[in-house]
Amino acid sequence: MAFTIGELGKATGTKVETIRYYERIGLLAKPERTSGNYRSYGKAELGRLSFIRRARDLGFPLGQVQALLSLSDDRTRDCATVDALARDHLAEVERKIVDLTALRSELSALLDSCEGGTVGDCRIIEALAPPATSGETQ
Amino acid sequence: MAFTIGELGKATGTKVETIRYYERIGLLAKPERTSGNYRSYGKAELGRLSFIRRARDLGFPLGQVQALLSLSDDRTRDCATVDALARDHLAEVERKIVDLTALRSELSALLDSCEGGTVGDCRIIEALAPPATSGETQ
DNA sequence: CTTGACCCTGTAGTTGCTACAGGGTGCATA
DNA sequence: TATGCACCCTGTAGCAACTACAGGGTCAAG
Numbered sequence: 001m002a003f004t005i006g007e008l009g010k011a012t013g014t015k016v017e018t019i020r021y022y023e024r025i026g027l028l029a030k031p032e033r034t035s036g037n038y039r040s041y042g043k044a045e046l047g048r049l050s051f052i053r054r055a056r057d058l059g060f061p062l063g064q065v066q067a068l069l070s071l072s073d074d075r076t077r078d079c080a081t082v083d084a085l086a087r088d089h090l091a092e093v094e095r096k097i098v099d100l101t102a103l104r105s106e107l108s109a110l111l112d113s114c115e116g117g118t119v120g121d122c123r124i125i126e127a128l129a130p131p132a133t134s135g136e137t138q
Numbered sequence: 139m140a141f142t143i144g145e146l147g148k149a150t151g152t153k154v155e156t157i158r159y160y161e162r163i164g165l166l167a168k169p170e171r172t173s174g175n176y177r178s179y180g181k182a183e184l185g186r187l188s189f190i191r192r193a194r195d196l197g198f199p200l201g202q203v204q205a206l207l208s209l210s211d212d213r214t215r216d217c218a219t220v221d222a223l224a225r226d227h228l229a230e231v232e233r234k235i236v237d238l239t240a241l242r243s244e245l246s247a248l249l250d251s252c253e254g255g256t257v258g259d260c261r262i263i264e265a266l267a268p269p270a271t272s273g274e275t276q
Numbered sequence: 277c278t279t280g281a282c283c284c285t286g287t288a289g290t291t292g293c294t295a296c297a298g299g300g301t302g303c304a305t306a
Numbered sequence: 307t308a309t310g311c312a313c314c315c316t317g318t319a320g321c322a323a324c325t326a327c328a329g330g331g332t333c334a335a336g
Contacts, residue, residue, distance in 0.1 A: 006282065016283085017325060025323090036332050038283055047267065054266045058248075059241050062323070068266065075258035082262050083252050090245040097238045100231055103197050107228040110196075114221050120213035124220050128192045128206065129185065144313065154314085155294060163292095174301050176314055200292070 003041045012049045019049065027052060027066060060089055141179045150187045157187065165190060165204060198227055 009016045022028045028048065031039045048069070055065045064085055071082050113123035147154045160166040166186065169177045186207070193203040202223055209220050251261035 004283075015325075018323085020284095021324060034332095036283080038332080051266050056323090058244060058266075059238075068263070071257055072260075072263045072267065075256060077257045079252065079255055079257050079260040079262070082257060082260050083249065083254075086245060086249055086252075086262050090242065090249060093238055093242050093245060097235060097242065100197075100235045100238065104228065104231050104235065106196060107224060107231060111221065111224055111228060114217065114224075116221075117217055118213060119209055119215045119217050119220060122210075122217040122220050124217070124224050125206070125210045128189050128196075129210065142314075153294075156292085158315095159293060172301095174314080176301075194292090 001042065003046065005039045005041070008041045008046060008049060011046060012053050014049060014053060022049070022052065025062070027062065027069075058089075059093060060085075064089060139180065141184065143177045143179070146179045146184060146187060149184060150191050152187060152191060160187070160190065163200070165200065165207075196227075197231060198223075202227060 003011070005016050005019055008014070009019055019028065023030060028045065031041050031045060034040050051069065051072070052065055055068055056062075060068065067085060068082065071077060071085075110124050110127055113127075115121075115123070119125055141149070143154050143157055146152070147157055157166065161168060166183065169179050169183060172178050189207065189210070190203055193206055194200075198206065205223060206220065209215060209223075248262050248265055251265075253259075253261070257263055
């Protein structure tokens with residue numbers, strides 16, 4: 001019924017330092033302490049930390065996790081805000097995918113152009129180097 | 139022929155603080171100074187900073203940029219190392235794309251399941267919350 | 277009664293910048 | 307000449323989201 005921080009960490013796949021970090025930034029409340037000053041957690045904290053971890057796994061930044069947590073605390077509230085948060089986050093993820101996909105094309109084009117040889121002839125270095133203003137081989 | 143740090147920044151799309159930061163971490167050499175202790179750059183530095191910026195735009199982390207720079211300094215060296223760096227980076231980018239694509243599916247599935255109503259019925263919150271061990275509405 | 281696994285606090289490091297604070301320089305204008 | 311303004315200088319602290327110590331204390335087992 002009561003867990004140490006290490007048990008809580010194991011149960012949620014979270015490092016002990018991370019749990020203490022979440023406490024420090026106010027994402028987790030300060031837990032009770034044992035006589036030996038060890039943190040002591042119950043089922044509620046386990047639930048809360050699991051929630052946090054799932055949201056983080058889905059890529060929600062801590063600020064949004066915080067928001068989701070307080071939204072989930074008031075079960076009578078309209079779910080539209082939650083929806084909007086998730087939608088924003090999805091848009092962000094999609095933006096990143098687009099960026100990375102463009103990057104991938106550039107990188108593989110670069111790699112395709114490489115035909116071995118020395119750095120002097122390397123297309124990759126060439127592509128990175130600034131546009132030659134005149135004839136310069138330095 | 140000689141630029142101030144601001145001009146160099148404008149020419150390469152780099153903030154002044156970032157240039158000083160690159161100098162601090164040794165990515166750019168300490169430049170000459172004017173009588174008034176202003177940094178003074180020439181064409182070589184402009185080229186080097188452009189290189190850095192392009193590599194950064196392609197998502198290379200600074201450590202790899204450093205490596206690419208020293209590789210590009212020796213034009214007689216075999217280009218295979220450059221190739222390997224780029225290939226590693228491409229692999230990394232592809233890994234991220236895969237991760238984000240999985241994330242996108244999860245998020246849009248979550249969003250599709252939301253039918254409005256209150257937070258109490260919200261599928262998104264429900265998906266984040268830990269698996270109900272027994273009957274608990276708290 | 278000692279070993280070892282765990283826990284505690286506090287601080288500093290990571291990556292790649294960005295943003296001050298508190299001052300100096302250099303040029304144009306009143 | 308003064309004074310204003312844009313720019314430069316150094317040094318430090320902040321962002322996200324942890325991670326990794328150092329230097330201790332606690333607790334159960336053997």
